[in-house]
Amino acid sequence: MTSIKDIAKELNLAVSTVSMALNDNDRISKETRRLVQEKAREMKYVKNGAAVDLQKQKTNLILFVLNDASRSFFSYVIKSLQKATAELGYDFLISTTYGGHRNTAERFIKERRSDAVIVWTKTISDELLTEYASADFPIFVLGRKVKTDNPYVRCHLTSEVKPLVTCEYLIEKGHRRIGFVTGFAESFGTVLSLQGFRLSMKQHGLPVDESLIFDAVGSQAEDGYNVTEKQILDRLDDMDALIFSNDDIAVGAMRCFNDHNIVIPDRISVVGRHNIPASATTVPPLTTMTHSHSDTEIYTKLVKCLDSYIRMEPDLKLEKELNDYQAKDMIVERQTVRDLNKQ
Amino acid sequence: MTSIKDIAKELNLAVSTVSMALNDNDRISKETRRLVQEKAREMKYVKNGAAVDLQKQKTNLILFVLNDASRSFFSYVIKSLQKATAELGYDFLISTTYGGHRNTAERFIKERRSDAVIVWTKTISDELLTEYASADFPIFVLGRKVKTDNPYVRCHLTSEVKPLVTCEYLIEKGHRRIGFVTGFAESFGTVLSLQGFRLSMKQHGLPVDESLIFDAVGSQAEDGYNVTEKQILDRLDDMDALIFSNDDIAVGAMRCFNDHNIVIPDRISVVGRHNIPASATTVPPLTTMTHSHSDTEIYTKLVKCLDSYIRMEPDLKLEKELNDYQAKDMIVERQTVRDLNKQ
DNA sequence: TTGTAGGCGTTATCAA
DNA sequence: TTGATAACGCCTACAA
Numbered sequence: 001m002t003s004i005k006d007i008a009k010e011l012n013l014a015v016s017t018v019s020m021a022l023n024d025n026d027r028i029s030k031e032t033r034r035l036v037q038e039k040a041r042e043m044k045y046v047k048n049g050a051a052v053d054l055q056k057q058k059t060n061l062i063l064f065v066l067n068d069a070s071r072s073f074f075s076y077v078i079k080s081l082q083k084a085t086a087e088l089g090y091d092f093l094i095s096t097t098y099g100g101h102r103n104t105a106e107r108f109i110k111e112r113r114s115d116a117v118i119v120w121t122k123t124i125s126d127e128l129l130t131e132y133a134s135a136d137f138p139i140f141v142l143g144r145k146v147k148t149d150n151p152y153v154r155c156h157l158t159s160e161v162k163p164l165v166t167c168e169y170l171i172e173k174g175h176r177r178i179g180f181v182t183g184f185a186e187s188f189g190t191v192l193s194l195q196g197f198r199l200s201m202k203q204h205g206l207p208v209d210e211s212l213i214f215d216a217v218g219s220q221a222e223d224g225y226n227v228t229e230k231q232i233l234d235r236l237d238d239m240d241a242l243i244f245s246n247d248d249i250a251v252g253a254m255r256c257f258n259d260h261n262i263v264i265p266d267r268i269s270v271v272g273r274h275n276i277p278a279s280a281t282t283v284p285p286l287t288t289m290t291h292s293h294s295d296t297e298i299y300t301k302l303v304k305c306l307d308s309y310i311r312m313e314p315d316l317k318l319e320k321e322l323n324d325y326q327a328k329d330m331i332v333e334r335q336t337v338r339d340l341n342k343q
Numbered sequence: 344m345t346s347i348k349d350i351a352k353e354l355n356l357a358v359s360t361v362s363m364a365l366n367d368n369d370r371i372s373k374e375t376r377r378l379v380q381e382k383a384r385e386m387k388y389v390k391n392g393a394a395v396d397l398q399k400q401k402t403n404l405i406l407f408v409l410n411d412a413s414r415s416f417f418s419y420v421i422k423s424l425q426k427a428t429a430e431l432g433y434d435f436l437i438s439t440t441y442g443g444h445r446n447t448a449e450r451f452i453k454e455r456r457s458d459a460v461i462v463w464t465k466t467i468s469d470e471l472l473t474e475y476a477s478a479d480f481p482i483f484v485l486g487r488k489v490k491t492d493n494p495y496v497r498c499h500l501t502s503e504v505k506p507l508v509t510c511e512y513l514i515e516k517g518h519r520r521i522g523f524v525t526g527f528a529e530s531f532g533t534v535l536s537l538q539g540f541r542l543s544m545k546q547h548g549l550p551v552d553e554s555l556i557f558d559a560v561g562s563q564a565e566d567g568y569n570v571t572e573k574q575i576l577d578r579l580d581d582m583d584a585l586i587f588s589n590d591d592i593a594v595g596a597m598r599c600f601n602d603h604n605i606v607i608p609d610r611i612s613v614v615g616r617h618n619i620p621a622s623a624t625t626v627p628p629l630t631t632m633t634h635s636h637s638d639t640e641i642y643t644k645l646v647k648c649l650d651s652y653i654r655m656e657p658d659l660k661l662e663k664e665l666n667d668y669q670a671k672d673m674i675v676e677r678q679t680v681r682d683l684n685k686q
Numbered sequence: 687t688t689g690t691a692g693g694c695g696t697t698a699t700c701a702a
Numbered sequence: 703t704t705g706a707t708a709a710c711g712c713c714t715a716c717a718a
Contacts (some may be wrong), residue, residue, distance in 0.1 A: 001400075001479070001711095003711050003712080004712070004713095005712095013689085014688065014690070015690095015711090015713090016688080016689065016691095016713075017688055019713060019714090020713090020714095023713090027687065027688085028688075046475065046480075047455075047711090048397070048454065048710085049456040050710085050711080051393075051397050051711035051712045053393035054393040054694050054695065055693085055713050055714090056712085057344075057694070069412040069413065069418070069437065070413055075412070075413030078412065078439060079441060082442070091450060091451075092447055093436045093437065093438055093447060094436065094438070094439065096421060096437065098425070099422065099425070099426060101426070103429065104436060108434075111391065112390075112392060113392040113393070134387070221620070221624075222620040252624070255621075255624040255625065256624070258626045278564055278565070278598075281564075281565075281598040281599070281602065346696085347696070348695075348696095356704080357704065358697095359705065360703085360705070362695095362697060363704090370704085371703070375704085390696085391696070393696095394695035395697080396710095397694090397695080397697095397710050397712090398698085398709080398710050399710085
């Protein structure tokens with residue numbers, strides 16, 4: 001491993017000169033710079049990132065922690081975040097906690113291996129976040145509220161438990177016996193929408209039949225297919241409608257219904273959540289809801305705000321904007337819900 | 344930022360003592376260890392990862408670079424790699440190059456910010472890989488052959504250009520006028536399968552109609568839907584069959600066909616590639632092919648081999664196994680291909 | 687324009 | 703069992 005020291009020795013220069021030359025600093029003559037850079041190449045010099053970080057007390061890195069990068073919903077989130085971080089000159093890396101593999105994420109947090117972290121998963125505990133967030137290491141948590149007294153754990157894009165738009169819609173359309181399908185249990189989306197479902201039912205004086213709450217175990221299309229085939233098909237007669245806690249599993253379920261020649265919405269009404277691209281192209285197109293987080297701009301703002309924290313000049317105005325943003329859930333009416341009032 | 348130095352001062356101990364105490368080293372008395380750890384907590388000490396890496400000359404990190412983490416095919420790859428790396432005690436991070444954002448990946452390579460890197464995308468150039476791979480920084484490149492004289496760029500799971508299994512199958516079933524749909528142009532899967540397609544056609548003396556080679560631009564279901572709707576529907580009469588360079592876009596196309604009441608395979612035969620879970624659940628189920636890389640074990644071996652390189656004791660035997668593994672492509676017969684011989 | 691020197695936070699090697 | 707000291711590779715005042 002050749003270092004700037006070696007180059008300095010070889011060229012009879014001071015390390016500082018070499019360092020500056022390699023960084024194209026104007027204070028070093030053009031000639032020397034050329035010389036040094038050439039020598040570096042010749043000696044196969046590679047910069048040591050750890051040394052730079054140590055010296056600069058900065059990694060220039062933002063880490064994004066989530067459970068499963070392959071869900072369509074996150075595909076969009078990742079792209080938006082990556083774009084936004086790149087625009088501000090940060091590096092951007094993803095740590096996946098799927099299958100209980102959260103060591104990497106936790107080590108990066110515990111050892112400050114990034115300038116900040118964005119967490120969108122329940123798999124990192126409130127305690128850990130509370131313990132390690134600080135003025136010079138802000139942690140943005142998305143999608144959930146963290147119970148903490150640490151002001152540097154900032155929660156955004158969280159939703160309160162509130163009536164579930166899709167459920168309200170179904171009830172309005174005359175549905176009464178409504179089932180619910182949960183996704184990955186560790187996802188707060190699932191938890192929150194289930195709670196919203198219960199709230200809606202309660203507010204309308206409708207009973208929730210616990211045997212009609214199905215667990216897809218995972219949050220991918222295949223999981224939706226499986227739970228439908230194994231558990232839901234048998235119970236179709238007991239329901240007017242079925243709510244899925246996200247579009248991915250709803251899309252999978254739609255395939256299953258198709259395979260079994262079950263006509264939607266004649267036999268049963270179906271709704272999803274998130275309005276992912278695929279939801280528009282099921283047969284028939286899936287009625288779903290937009291989640292307030294489906295907007296590109298919000299991620300730009302989010303990262304700008306995070307950056308302001310990193311620079312230790314929190315942009316409170318921007319943060320307020322972010323908070324006010326939430327809760328614009330809206331139904332996306334397509335063709336998987338029947339109007340039972342028109343019978 | 345409190346450091347071990349501060350703790351040492353506070354406790355009137357030497358830094359080395361504090362360091363060892365924090366790492367639970369037996370050479371330090373139980374009592375001192377307790378004392379130090381307590382003080383550390385009290386002073387909100389957090390370990391500085393950069394300093395550790397610098398001192399240890401090791402990051403314990405393996406970086407996985409790919410273009411788009413949300414494709415179903417990679418979902419599986421990521422999970423397998425993550426599991427395998429975790430088993431060997433490595434941290435595992437993902438860098439996505441989608442949208443031209445390859446700075447992060449390149450900086451990590453150029454500044455040795457990981458112990459090794461696994462690259463599965465064309466977006467990192469042969470030159471860069473060649474320049475930065477070395478005995479103590481091995482780079483494994485998957486899915487493509489890198490033109491290099493650097494022995495520490497190891498290519499695996501690459502495929503030679505060879506007749507495309509799906510195309511052979513179609514021809515066998517009597518198809519002649521065959522179209523092809525490419526995915527993301529930068530993906531070698533697309534490039535390679537297109538070449539395989541051309542090879543197959545050539546070997547059977549069939550002409551390739553260039554106007555029947557469609558570009559889905561991206562590699563996701565939505566891209567498949569779009570290209571089908573905008574370009575392919577108009578050309579159905581000119582084709583017996585259509586080959587998709589991957590299942591994701593084929594699945595999207597299937598949805599589009601459904602939406603337009605085009606019956607598969609009566610109107611046109613369709614085949615995909617990769618055998619992703621969703622391919623089994625289209626209507627009708629998609630005929631596709633398995634790619635040799637769809638096996639869990641191969642990733643375990645891959646990471647073990649990479650580890651042997653990191654430890655500077657390359658396991659050549661294992662590597663040979665990996666190389667011999669390739670090329671077990673097989674057709675997965677389902678219901679989207681009509682047998683034209685039986686007319 | 688270049689050189690000197692100190693330090694970033696850890697770990698590791700000795701010596702005490 | 704603990705302490706002193708020297709790295710690790712780089713950057714940045716400040717001095718020359």
